Amino acid sequence: MTSYNLLSFSILLLLAFALTAVIWTAVSKSLQGLLNQVVKLPDGTVFYLRTFLIGLLLAAASGGIGTEFNLKTSDPFMEYVWKVASGLQNVVLYMLWLLLGYLALITVLVAVLRSRHEQ
Amino acid sequence: MNNEQFLIYSYFVVGAFVMAIGLAVYAYLRRPFAGITRKFRNSHLGIILKRLFPVGVVLPALSGFLSVDYQACNMKYAKVVADRSYLINKNQEQIKAACVFLMLALLVWGVIVLAGLAMRKENLPYGRNAERGPQ
Numbered sequence: 001m002t003s004y005n006l007l008s009f010s011i012l013l014l015l016a017f018a019l020t021a022v023i024w025t026a027v028s029k030s031l032q033g034l035l036n037q038v039v040k041l042p043d044g045t046v047f048y049l050r051t052f053l054i055g056l057l058l059a060a061a062s063g064g065i066g067t068e069f070n071l072k073t074s075d076p077f078m079e080y081v082w083k084v085a086s087g088l089q090n091v092v093l094y095m096l097w098l099l100l101g102y103l104a105l106i107t108v109l110v111a112v113l114r115s116r117h118e119q
Numbered sequence: 120m121n122n123e124q125f126l127i128y129s130y131f132v133v134g135a136f137v138m139a140i141g142l143a144v145y146a147y148l149r150r151p152f153a154g155i156t157r158k159f160r161n162s163h164l165g166i167i168l169k170r171l172f173p174v175g176v177v178l179p180a181l182s183g184f185l186s187v188d189y190q191a192c193n194m195k196y197a198k199v200v201a202d203r204s205y206l207i208n209k210n211q212e213q214i215k216a217a218c219v220f221l222m223l224a225l226l227v228w229g230v231i232v233l234a235g236l237a238m239r240k241e242n243l244p245y246g247r248n249a250e251r252g253p254q
Contacts, residue, residue, distance in 0.1 A: 043154025044236055050148055051225050058218040066215035070204045101226045112237045
């Protein structure tokens, strides 16, 4: 891997983990509140919060690491930009799938446990 | 280091790295998971799940790693070894597959925990009464 490829790869990973941090910061507080309200078990809240964080990190890693950087040193700058963009698209796609799965899981969790508490 | 040595070295290093990811995820989730299983109505189920949890986290990561085929499209060994960038790409693919498999496994464990939480002691009328004590 040439130094330009390595630099592009590092930028991609940095952007992927920055995206993870943004999503985590935006959602974690309210997710914790919701889980506390519904699960009513501290360990349950911690488990689902940690699962979400790990899922985000794994989505970022799999999208970023899965991108192949095999450009030549002589390739133009924009080729590198497009490669990073294509990698970022993978990261976003994985995150969307994860969010979709997690959202479905939390919706079922809320529906099931709330009806149980109301009984 | 020639390509063949790189292949051998990188294969085992990536394998160990993937196992380490699986073990790190298990270590991070072990305590809350054990706390949840303690609340299960059926204690045997709790014990079984607690023992299966490490397997259910590490094995998906390992199976993701093993799912990558170096000899895809009937490539001969000599051709595989000839290209260093192909070997690096395969290593990246192994880590990616391990992460994806692990992500799916965590979602499945989330569903299992959900089922367990729905059946836990506190949610049953007699469980609630037992917690309050005799009145």
